[in-house]
Amino acid sequence: xxxxxxxxxxxxxxxxxxxxxxxxxxxxxxxxxxxxxxxxxxxxxxxxxxxxxxxxxxxxxxxxxxxxxxxxxxxxxxxxxxxxxxxxxxxxxxxxxxxxxxxxxxxxxxxxxxxxxxxxxxxxxxxxxxxxxxxxxxxxxxxxxxxxxxxxxxxxxxxxxxxxxxxxxxxxxxxxxxxxxxxxxxxxxxxxxxxxxxxxxxxxxxxxxxxxxxxxxxxxxxxxxxxxxxxxxxxxxxxxxxxxxxxxxxxxxxxxxxxxxxxxxxxxxxxxxxxxxxxxxxxxxxxxxxxxxxxxxxxxxxxxxxxxxxxxxxxxxxxxxxxxxxxxx
Amino acid sequence: xxxxxxxxxxxxxxxxxxxxxxxxxxxxxxxxxxxxxxxxxxxxxxxxxxxxxxxxxxxxxxxxxxxxxxxxxxxxxxxxxxxxxxxxxxxxxxxxxxxxxxxxxxxxxxxxxxxxxxxxxxxxxxxxxxxxxxxxxxxxxxxxxxxxxxxxxxxxxxxxxxxxxxxxxxxxxxxxxxxxxxxxxxxxxxxxxxxxxxxxxxxxxxxxxxxxxxxxxxxxxxxxxxxxxxxxxxxxxxxxxxxxxxxxxxxxxxxxxxxxxxxxxxxxxxxxxxxxxxxxxxxxxxxxxxxxxxxxxxxxxxxxxxxxxxxxxxxxxxxxxxxxxxxxxxxxxxxxxxxxxxxxxxxxxxxxxxxxxxxxxxxxxxxxxxxxxxx
Numbered sequence: 001x002x003x004x005x006x007x008x009x010x011x012x013x014x015x016x017x018x019x020x021x022x023x024x025x026x027x028x029x030x031x032x033x034x035x036x037x038x039x040x041x042x043x044x045x046x047x048x049x050x051x052x053x054x055x056x057x058x059x060x061x062x063x064x065x066x067x068x069x070x071x072x073x074x075x076x077x078x079x080x081x082x083x084x085x086x087x088x089x090x091x092x093x094x095x096x097x098x099x100x101x102x103x104x105x106x107x108x109x110x111x112x113x114x115x116x117x118x119x120x121x122x123x124x125x126x127x128x129x130x131x132x133x134x135x136x137x138x139x140x141x142x143x144x145x146x147x148x149x150x151x152x153x154x155x156x157x158x159x160x161x162x163x164x165x166x167x168x169x170x171x172x173x174x175x176x177x178x179x180x181x182x183x184x185x186x187x188x189x190x191x192x193x194x195x196x197x198x199x200x201x202x203x204x205x206x207x208x209x210x211x212x213x214x215x216x217x218x219x220x221x222x223x224x225x226x227x228x229x230x231x232x233x234x235x236x237x238x239x240x241x242x243x244x245x246x247x248x249x250x251x252x253x254x255x256x257x258x259x260x261x262x263x264x265x266x267x268x269x270x271x272x273x274x275x276x277x278x279x280x281x282x283x284x285x286x287x288x289x290x291x292x293x294x295x296x297x298x299x300x301x302x303x304x305x306x307x308x309x310x311x312x313x314x315x316x317x318x319x320x321x322x323x324x325x326x327x328x329x
Numbered sequence: 330x331x332x333x334x335x336x337x338x339x340x341x342x343x344x345x346x347x348x349x350x351x352x353x354x355x356x357x358x359x360x361x362x363x364x365x366x367x368x369x370x371x372x373x374x375x376x377x378x379x380x381x382x383x384x385x386x387x388x389x390x391x392x393x394x395x396x397x398x399x400x401x402x403x404x405x406x407x408x409x410x411x412x413x414x415x416x417x418x419x420x421x422x423x424x425x426x427x428x429x430x431x432x433x434x435x436x437x438x439x440x441x442x443x444x445x446x447x448x449x450x451x452x453x454x455x456x457x458x459x460x461x462x463x464x465x466x467x468x469x470x471x472x473x474x475x476x477x478x479x480x481x482x483x484x485x486x487x488x489x490x491x492x493x494x495x496x497x498x499x500x501x502x503x504x505x506x507x508x509x510x511x512x513x514x515x516x517x518x519x520x521x522x523x524x525x526x527x528x529x530x531x532x533x534x535x536x537x538x539x540x541x542x543x544x545x546x547x548x549x550x551x552x553x554x555x556x557x558x559x560x561x562x563x564x565x566x567x568x569x570x571x572x573x574x575x576x577x578x579x580x581x582x583x584x585x586x587x588x589x590x591x592x593x594x595x596x597x598x599x600x601x602x603x604x605x606x607x608x609x610x611x612x613x614x615x616x617x618x619x620x621x622x623x624x625x626x627x628x629x630x631x632x633x634x635x636x637x638x639x640x641x642x643x644x645x646x647x648x649x650x651x652x653x654x655x656x657x658x659x660x661x662x663x664x665x666x667x668x669x670x671x672x673x674x675x676x677x678x679x680x681x682x683x684x685x686x687x688x689x690x691x692x693x694x695x696x697x698x699x700x701x702x703x704x
Binding site for chain 2: 136137204329
């Protein structure tokens with residue numbers, strides 16, 4: 001490895017040649033620009049001379065972009081010789097040793113090793129997954145390769161907020177459906193659990209639509225559902241706060257996905273309302289009506305209040321509504 | 330049905346001379362065979378390579394069961410009513426590819442395994458029966474594998490049926506979706522073996538139970554076994570909720586009693602579809618056109634998803650009614666259901682597990698046992 005650092009004109013470097021890049025070009029530079037502005041580029045870029053006589057970046061893509069953004073004309077560089085695969089591997093080691101790689105970067109590295117350097121699955125699992133801090137098995141390898149192959153808008157969503165596993169799953173949807181999911185999940189700033197909840201409902205309903213109408217690449221099952229089941233109106237209702245709008249979307253999706261359960265819950269709500277319970281008395285059915293008991297709780301401040309609630313409970317106990325509530329179980 | 334044809338066989342050296350291993354090796358002459366010390370390295374390989382479920386099953390392992398063959402059925406653990414059933418794990422995995430099969434997510438080893446040391450199994454059973462002379466055991470081999478699908482290769486059923494024919498306090502259940510009964514017909518079973526079929530309407534078999542024997546083949550096999558004097562069990566499990574379920578299951582039950590004399594049917598069990606979230610994921614990826622995961626399945630106490638409870642209750646009540654039109658004597662019981670659901674169906678709380686078990690065998694299988702449960 002050469003030890004002499006040279007000063008290299010930015011014009012000599014072909015920034016478009018990303019053969020050794022380990023991150024997507026749109027990855028934000030974060031604090032790097034301001035750091036370079038303050039202290040300049042301390043670590044030299046590693047460069048390889050191409051047959052066309054220009055310089056290809058081996059390591060230092062982000063530093064190169066920062067230098068461009070600031071308007072530097074020269075950067076320190078090390079001219080490297082040797083096998084490309086060896087240089088790429090050194091690049092990986094340098095990155096792994098100096099910073100935390102994002103999952104997408106790990107995915108990019110693996111895809112490059114697979115497609116550009118034609119390493120087989122065995123070599124990737126054995127040599128590279130542990131290096132990247134990943135479990136050495138085929139499951140993880142395939143997961144990361146799938147991440148690296150996601151379309152750019154989904155990769156961007158993964159970078160910002162989207163769960164990687166969900167990203168791979170929605171990539172199998174039609175484009176309109178992917179856009180719908182990304183619009184809702186980014187618009188409502190959904191955390192991982194809510195992303196999963198939304199995905200689960202949409203994926204089931206999408207599948208139901210597909211099974212009932214058959215496969216037609218011209219028709220997006222979710223889009224049809226979205227427009228036909230009043231969801232679009234709910235989503236566009238700007239009068240309602242974002243969080244409540246999302247709750248209403250989920251409620252509507254749930255009604256579509258679980259019609260019998262929803263009817264049952266609706267009937268329970270009507271009956272419970274008919275009991276005219278004071279707020280001090282709480283009635284709770286088992287989750288999903290999967291159980292034999294209704295839970296009743298009440299609170300009071302004095303013995304008189306206690307007796308008064310007991311009278312109320314006794315009256316409620318004789319009502320037809322309560323009998324019917326128990327029959328719902 | 331599609332019979333199992335491994336594309337590679339691994340044999341642990343310690344079982345290479347067993348009767349079961351010899352049977353298999355004689356019957357698969359062109360399949361490559363590799364002798365290994367134990368399955369540890371195969372397990373490591375499998376962990377690393379994550380072969381697909383279908384790929385993994387193409388390798389057959391003949392291994393030694395180093396633990397116990399005989400266990401209490403795990404279905405009775407936890408929230409479900411226990412029917413006092415016991416299992417023999419003589420093999421693990423099944424090649425028949427039912428879309429809903431729980432083995433897809435349950436087993437941590439992707440290959441087909443047959444435990445070839447069957448003499449140890451018989452020794453273990455002898456001890457259990459002798460040490461518990463007052464107990465009556467209903468024991469099945471269909472927990473982690475189909476009881477008969479591999480029988481053309483292994484003939485495992487032969488020593489088991491003959492062994493049980495000599496037992497006073499036990500009955501063997503061979504539970505299958507195959508029609509591999511050729512080995513059973515000539516055996517002296519002493520009425521101590523029940524051959525049982527998991528069964529579903531034809532449309533479910535055709536669309537969801539890939540590689541299994543057709544319902545027609547299963548009925549034909551059941552009739553042959555009944556004629557050979559075997560008792561015949563049926564398991565409507567998993568029962569599927571779909572638009573025509575009522576007509577189809579009613580027709581299926583009518584067909585059971587039309588084709589098999591009710592006196593030959595000691596029990597029919599019923600259980601609706603249940604999926605762990607993990608299994609649901611696997612089904613969605615392996616069988617993307619199966620509508621089964623689209624049912625109105627909700628989370629239940631044991632972490633499995635089941636049909637919304639009022640729907641399940643309706644299905645069980647219907648089946649019980651249809652069976653009772655044909656037979657008062659055939660026991661009907663629920664598999665992996667809560668005491669609450671059991672109470673709704675049988676209008677009484679479930680009795681103890683021993684009592685439930687006794688009521689299932691209370692017939693000429695175990696005449697000294699009493700039918701306590703109102704099944």
